[in-house]
Amino acid sequence: MIRVGLTAKSTGIKLIEGSLDIEKETPNDKVIALAGNPNVGKSTVFNALTGMNQHTGNWPGKTVTSAQGKCTFNKTNYIMVDIPGTYSLMAHSAEEEVARDFICFGNPDAIIVVCDATCLERNMNLVLQTIEISDHVIVCVNLMDEAKKKHIHIDFGSLQKDLGVPVVGISARSGKGLGELMQAVEELNNETFINPIKIKYISPIEEAIAILEPAVKEKLGDKLSSRWVSLKLIDSDDSLMSSIKKYLGFDITKDEAIAKKIFEARAHLKECGINEDTLNDKIASCLVITAEGICADAVSFESEKYNSRDRKIDRILTSKWSGYPIMILLLIFIFYLTITGANYPSEIIANVLFKFQDVLLEFFKSLHIPNWITDMVVMGVYRVLAWVVSVMLPPMAIFFPLFTLLEDVGYLPRIAFNLDRHFKKANACGKQALTMCMGFGCNAAGIVGCRIIDSPRERLIATITNNFVPCNGRFPTLIAIITMFFASSVALPFQSFISTLILTGVIVLGIIMTFLISKLLSVTILKGVPSSFTLELPPYRKPQIGKVIVRSIFDRTLFVLGRAAVVAAPAGLIIWIMANVKVGGISLLLHCSQFLDPFAKLLGLDGVILIAFILGFPANEIVVPIIIMAYMATGSIVDLQDLTQLRTLLVNNGWTWLTAVCTMLFSLMHWPCSTTCLTIKKETQSLKWTAISFAIPTVVGMLICFLVASTARIFGLV
């Protein structure tokens, strides 16, 4: 899962600059770039080498930022740079540009191209393109364990001979072969056998290159491969030319000698019947055919049906009859596990934390600290903290690992595959299904995930609508209300089940709203046609269940605790102040809620609920505590062990089933939390779109609440 709170380097614009800033600790540190197609396990290799706790996934776009990590081998420090996964270096997209620019201008000491052993031919394209640019390439064939299972044999000797660079087979998941890999890296500069393959194009192209190369070599020297740059000049690769200008400081196309030779080269090609368009085709074909040849020599499949297991599984997961039901059932299942699984730990944590509260109170008393400070710190700050941790942590710690497992197995692209058509009807991109799923975990993570969408227009649509799916921070609000108001009348064993069903219903509503608003946006402020789209369905891989669960729980726990400290604690302080500072006999909190009450009533809510949502801007999980605190008018959060007591409290304050429904609807559709807003600003680099992302869910939510409340009242249902 792409984590929330990525550093400043993770914004699109800074990415290009940031990715070339490598911090070497000593001058002897070596910089190693890690390249490869998406879905080859590049992140696994990166993690295995650097030990950094980054999540790995089976989906392209996972590593969209350039991550750096340190690896020490035989007393040398290596700085590993994980560059975005791409299919080629021809810079058709922002990721490809980043990858190519780093390889060309980032001065890596070596480039490791990670390949999938079960799909070597397709990966070979990138290998060949990389070798064209740099001599210091090592081919790392990953997923050897999967290849073995599928009875695919790879002749490394043949590969090494054909490619002319070191080729190492590894299985990053189990850690096999990593030593050999680093050994190859170490020996790279000493290696004398290295004789990288030179891609031979058809004669007219070779002749054209020969015309131009000497002039280019003179201008560039050793900075870049002159042969490769010559080819790109003839092919008018504008992106490369502007990067050369940016990083090397001169406009190579403006050089007179070179410009003349380019003209000559192109004229020669025209004579041979190759114009601009066909040139590009010929270059691409040549790479594909060379790759085919190399793999034909080196790879042998014992059985033609080696992928039959995956095909069978896909037939079930994406078939007409079982595709959608399975998706929905899976959703229900995950939510069910999250809800039931969270109950028990929640209780335990709540008990522990509230017992500790008494300890704190005693401690403060013994130090003779004035009452109001004790009150503020313990009853205000600590209580909110305790509430958030006991309520937020268990669901997050369960949901994220489950979702991660789903990702690792490779199911998520199938979701995009199933839902693409519907997104296309909404003039959006099928990959939005993925960002929507990420939004379930955390809306800010979903926003960052929108990078996998190439088209800026579709990316904005995905960004703006991401908030319509409730994140883990809103689950507790929804679950609490559902349990208190709708499931409490049902017998205990069924309670979880009914809660799950209603929660799923709410979420399905969120998904429907996503589609509707996407469609609305695409015919109004974000007009345009659906962009082109290729979606890879990677092979299913057995996830390392134990490792994933442990790491994810650890990961999420730290995150929640961190957020609790940074957000919930100060929020608790503010709420305590507002609830206890009295002006004219009533607290500030009550003043505000009374002020908002008339408007809130229109929406089927009340002033307290509305102010709770407003104060919940930093983090959605504190909305319910605030509501409770305000109703209690005692100025502090009450122990939450007994939900029936809570229900009584709410009913006594005027709650009806309508209030519960409208609160749930508003929780589903209101402004994004502060972290999400900040992330949107960073990703879109625009205040305008951030404001729109803030406004749209809010307005929609208010409208719907208003409609529901009015309808219920008109029909006398309340």
Place this chain on the structure above:
Amino acid sequence: MNEIFSLSNLKEGETATVKKLRSTGSMRRRLQDIGLIEGTRVECLQKSPSGDPIAFLIRGAVIALRSEDSCNVVMSEN
């Protein structure tokens, strides 16, 4: 006018060979990147439950394409 046999006409389980790419611009290059060039053998694997996109086996990898793109890949019948 002859009906052109394209990738989108391929039925599940059928295989054919690429004759020509009619797409232009970035889609054309993207298709070439994944190995879809003249002479490539492609097998139609699976339709999405909603009918579109369709998953194809291209040089060992499974790639899904929308019908508006696959109809621009001209195939030669076997």
